[in-house]
Structures are given as C-alpha cells and as structure tokens.
Amino acid sequence: MTALEQTQTASTSAGMPAITYNFAYLDEQTKRMIRRAILKAIAIPGYQVPFASREMPMPYGWGTGGVQVTAAILGMDDVLKVIDQGSDDTTNAVAIRGFFETTAPGVATTTRTQDATVIQTRHRVPEQQLQAHQVLVYQVPIPEPLRFLEPRETETRKLHALADYGLMHVKLYEDIARHGHIATTYAYPVEVDGRYVMDPSPIPKFDNPKMDDSPALQLFGAGREKRIYAIPPHTRVVPLDFEDHPFKVQHFAKPCALCAATGVYLDEVILDDRGGRMFVCSDTDYCNTRQAEGHRGEMSALPEAAE
Amino acid sequence: MSTEQTPAASTSELALGFSDPVREAQATFKAVMWAVSRPGHRMPLATNLKPPAPLTPEMAALALALADYETPLWLDPMLAKHKGVADFLRFHTGAPITDDPAAARFALVREPGNLPPFTDFAQGIPEYPDRSTTLILAVTMLSDAPFTLEGPGIKSTRSFGATPLPADFATRWADNRLLFPLGVDLLFTTSGLVSALPRSTRITAEA
Numbered sequence: 166m167t168a169l170e171q172t173q174t175a176s177t178s179a180g181m182p183a184i185t186y187n188f189a190y191l192d193e194q195t196k197r198m199i200r201r202a203i204l205k206a207i208a209i210p211g212y213q214v215p216f217a218s219r220e221m222p223m224p225y226g227w228g229t230g231g232v233q234v235t236a237a238i239l240g241m242d243d244v245l246k247v248i249d250q251g252s253d254d255t256t257n258a259v260a261i262r263g264f265f266e267t268t269a270p271g272v273a274t275t276t277r278t279q280d281a282t283v284i285q286t287r288h289r290v291p292e293q294q295l296q297a298h299q300v301l302v303y304q305v306p307i308p309e310p311l312r313f314l315e316p317r318e319t320e321t322r323k324l325h326a327l328a329d330y331g332l333m334h335v336k337l338y339e340d341i342a343r344h345g346h347i348a349t350t351y352a353y354p355v356e357v358d359g360r361y362v363m364d365p366s367p368i369p370k371f372d373n374p375k376m377d378d379s380p381a382l383q384l385f386g387a388g389r390e391k392r393i394y395a396i397p398p399h400t401r402v403v404p405l406d407f408e409d410h411p412f413k414v415q416h417f418a419k420p421c422a423l424c425a426a427t428g429v430y431l432d433e434v435i436l437d438d439r440g441g442r443m444f445v446c447s448d449t450d451y452c453n454t455r456q457a458e459g460h461r462g463e464m465s466a467l468p469e470a471a472e
Numbered sequence: 473m474s475t476e477q478t479p480a481a482s483t484s485e486l487a488l489g490f491s492d493p494v495r496e497a498q499a500t501f502k503a504v505m506w507a508v509s510r511p512g513h514r515m516p517l518a519t520n521l522k523p524p525a526p527l528t529p530e531m532a533a534l535a536l537a538l539a540d541y542e543t544p545l546w547l548d549p550m551l552a553k554h555k556g557v558a559d560f561l562r563f564h565t566g567a568p569i570t571d572d573p574a575a576a577r578f579a580l581v582r583e584p585g586n587l588p589p590f591t592d593f594a595q596g597i598p599e600y601p602d603r604s605t606t607l608i609l610a611v612t613m614l615s616d617a618p619f620t621l622e623g624p625g626i627k628s629t630r631s632f633g634a635t636p637l638p639a640d641f642a643t644r645w646a647d648n649r650l651l652f653p654l655g656v657d658l659l660f661t662t663s664g665l666v667s668a669l670p671r672s673t674r675i676t677a678e679a
C-alpha cells in the first residue's frame with residue numbers, strides 16, 4: 166500500500182479525530198486482491214476462486230462476501246440496489262445499503278431494478294429482465310455444492326478438478342426415490358457452461374432459469390468460506406436433472422394479490438389471526454412498479470394491502 | 473510511506489503513478505472486468521499515465537490497478553532491457569519482477585508478435601486453475617478480424633482481431649482452450665482501449 170492509498174483520518178472542527186474510511190471501506194490492497202479473484206472467476210465460469218476474506222463491520226450471516234465483492238467493484242458513477250428476499254426494506258438490505266451510503270460517498274442508491282448498475286442480493290433474482298451493463302452480486306452462505314455430500318475441501322476440489330459430479334446426481338436421485346420428485350427447492354445446483362457444478366446460493370429454484378443466458382454479469386461472494394465465483398453474461402446455466410425427471414420451477418395457483426402479476430415468485434403474507442392470507446410478489450420493486458402502472462390484484466382495495 | 477515497498481529510485485526520477493489512486497484503479501479494473509466479461513469486445517480505457525517508454529500508458533494502468541507485492545511480474549525482452557520500466561513498476565506497485573514466466577501472475581508483453589509459448593507461463597493446477605498467469609499485451613490495433621469468437625460472455629459469435637500477433641495464434645489459442653479449466657488469460661491493450669480473451673473463449677473461425 167502506498168501512502169496515498171492509506172486510509173486517511175480527518176479532524177472535525179472541534180479538533181476531535183474522526184475516522185474516515187477508505188472509499189467503500191476496504192483498503193486498496195484488499196480491493197486489488199478481490200478484483201484479481203473476480204477476473205479469474207469470470208475467466209473460469211462456475212469455479213470457486215479462494216480469496217482472503219476480510220473482517221467486515223457486520224456479522225457473517227449478513228452477507229460479508231457479497232459486501233466485499235460490491236465494495237471492490239463499486240465506483241462513484243454506480244447506482245446501487247440492495248435486496249433481501251426480494252425486498253429493499255428488510256433490516257439486512259437497509260443495513261447494507263446504509264453501509265455503502267456511509268462508506269462510498271458519491272454512489273447513488275435506488276430501489277428501482279432498472280436504475281441500478283450494481284444489485285446486491287440475498288436469496289432472489291429480480292423479476293425484471295436484467296440488462297447488459299448490470300452486475301448482480303449474490304450473497305452466498307455455503308458456496309460448495311458438494312459440501313453436504315463430502316465435507317473435506319481437499320476432496321471436493323478433486324471432484325471439481327475431475328468434473329466428477331456423480332455424488333450430486335446420486336443425491337438428487339435419492340430425492341426422487343424418496344419423494345417421487347426432486348425435493349430440492351432452494352440452492353438447486355446448476356452446471357455452468359458445461360463444466361463446473363455450482364451452488365446458485367439459496368435462491369428459490371424458480372429463479373434458476375434467470376441465470377441462464379442473462380445479459381448481466383453475475384458475481385457470487387462467500388465471506389465466511391472465502392470464495393468468489395462468477396457467471397459471465399450469456400453463459401449456459403443448466404439445472405441438474407434427469408431425463409425422466411426434468412427440472413421444473415414452482416408454479417403458483419393464483420396471481421399476485423396486489424398487482425395481479427403471474428409467472429413471478431410469490432410470498433405468503435398472513436393477514437390476520439383467523440387464517441386470512443394472501444400471496445404477493447416477493448420482488449417488492451416489481452410489485453410496486455406494476456401497481457404504479459395501474460395493475461390491481463384482488464386484495465388491492467384493502468388499505469393495509471396498499472402499503 | 474508504508475514499509476511494503478522499497479523505492480528503487482528516488483521519486484523525482486520516476487514518472488508519476490495514478491493521481492487519484494482509488495478512483496483510477498477502480499475505473500481501470502471496471503474496464504478490464506467488462507472486457508473479460510465480454511470477450512473480444514473493446515472497452516474504453518482512459519489514463520493520464522506517462523510511464524517510461526516502451527511501457528505504454530494502458531499497460532501501466534493495468535499493472536498499477538491489478539499488481540502488488542503478491543503478484544510477481546514478468547517483462548518481455550523489449551520491456552526488460554529498459555531498466556526504467558522495472559523501476560517504475562516496482563515503485564508504484566511493489567510487485568517483484570521475475571525472470572521466470574511460470575512464476576509470474578502477470579506478464580507484460582510489449583512485442584506480442586514475439587509472444588512466447590503460452591505453456592511457458594503458469595497454467596494453474598487442476599484443483600486451483602486460478603493459479604495461472606494473466607498476459608497483458610500491448611498491440612498496435614484492435615479490430616474485428618480475422619477471428620470469430622464463441623463462449624461465455626458472447627451472445628452468439630463475436631469478431632475479433634489484434635495486431636501484431638504470431639501467425640499461429642489461433643492454433644496456440646486452441647491448445648490453450650484444450651487445457652481448460654487450466655490455461656492463461658489474455659488482456660489486450662492499445663491506445664484508449666482494452667479487450668480480453670479469457671481461457672473460456674474459443675476461436676471458431678479464422679477469415
């Protein structure tokens with residue numbers, strides 16, 4: 166690190182030293198290391214690149230891997246959106262957005278998918294088709310798709326090196342034997358560009374098809390396990406399946422109760438303690454945009470449903 | 473001044489580095505990130521660096537943005553014979569300069585017409601294919617011929633060309649692609665532009 170790069174401290178008018186973080190919190194040497202890992206990850210789609218994950222001022226469960234990836238790519242001309250389970254308003258999303266508003270002055274934030282250049286996400290892919298200049302940064306708790314089948318890192322590395330994914334097929338087939346279908350509904354494993362099997366993070370399998378041939382760049386950061394991986398734009402991403410049990414996404418019986426959208430992922434919302442419930446878009450920006458455009462669902466008239 | 477680097481010459485003799493390191497390193501990285509994400513696509517790369525010749529401003533920008541004490545640099549004979557180039561790179565990045573291409577994380581190639589065989593450089597190992605050399609080439613021109621590219625980052629096909637390159641470049645690249653996921657990645661620089669061929673890219677035709 167050169168002197169110019171070191172985190173600078175400033176003084177307040179009262180003479181008290183105030184800590185001023187480096188832009189986007191991370192020091193420049195850490196950013197370079199993460200940036201190099203990102204470039205390798207893009208060059209080897211689906212391969213998990215090790216990186217020296219740093220301590221971040223938030224717990225691991227809050228997506229420190231995604232935060233570090235975002236911090237390494239963010240520039241002052243970027244517009245950042247942060248979602249958690251499709252929502253911009255959860256504690257986790259608000260905290261991460263606030264973290265970058267504080268540490269990356271100049272970076273604009275938004276809740277609008279179409280206005281964002283960088284979207285950090287936990288557990289969802291936005292409903293709106295992403296665009297070529299956008300980067301989707303996934304927060305990943307467990308990056309190794311073979312981890313529950315083979316706990317030893319040395320062994321999983323070997324299996325990836327040999328492209329030996331028999332274990333994974335056995336696991337999915339056991340699902341079929343036990344349940345009559347593949348019961349995995351989250352973090353459903355995918356094969357990237359015909360080579361590496363990859364964990365898509367705990368998104369619903371409903372979102373898997375959005376990863377395939379996406380115009381956007383998709384980056385994945387796992388902080389605790391110190392891994393970065395990537396799917397370049399327009400890359401073939403195929404969920405693992407069997408000829409007699411092809412991959413299928415969830416279908417919802419009714420449209421969104423607020424905006425009447427179909428073909429989107431819905432969350433169940435409990436309305437009262439008498440069993441009243443409705444199903445609404447998990448992607449709040451998508452739902453709000455549709456409502457603003459005049460789309461109305463069957464519960465739209467309810468005052469509490471409008472908010 | 474941090475203790476991580478040993479100035480090889482006094483500051484007054486050396487060309488300056490980034491004037492705004494945080495912003496310029498980010499902008500340079502972002503151009504490279506999109507170049508690798510869209511193989512063969514030419515990304516704008518602005519820099520005010522005036523490094524010692526024959527190091528080009530764009531090569532210098534990539535080195536300053538990506539290299540540090542963790543990443544040994546290899547210089548091709550044209551760059552290696554000008555001592556000022558190594559001094560500049562060592563001072564501004566802290567990276568060690570190595571004579572061994574297989575030990576380099578980045579290789580700077582000023583004369584891509586005399587490109588050494590890719591197999592001279594680190595290819596990565598099966599469990600860690602990322603432990604490979606990234607070659608940074610200075611070309612005089614990037615164009616849309618004679619190669620047709622396919623692979624991740626490319627919607628269907630993309631046209632690509634760079635001058636000068638060895639006559640057997642397509643064969644060399646095909647051999648590199650056969651090693652996938654091992655192999656080297658290439659970053660092409662020219663005046664104001666950067667383009668990339670990551671190891672995942674295939675050359676499917678040569679006009």
Ligand SMILES: [Zn+2]
Binds near residue numbers: 422445452453
């Ligand atoms: Zn809705």
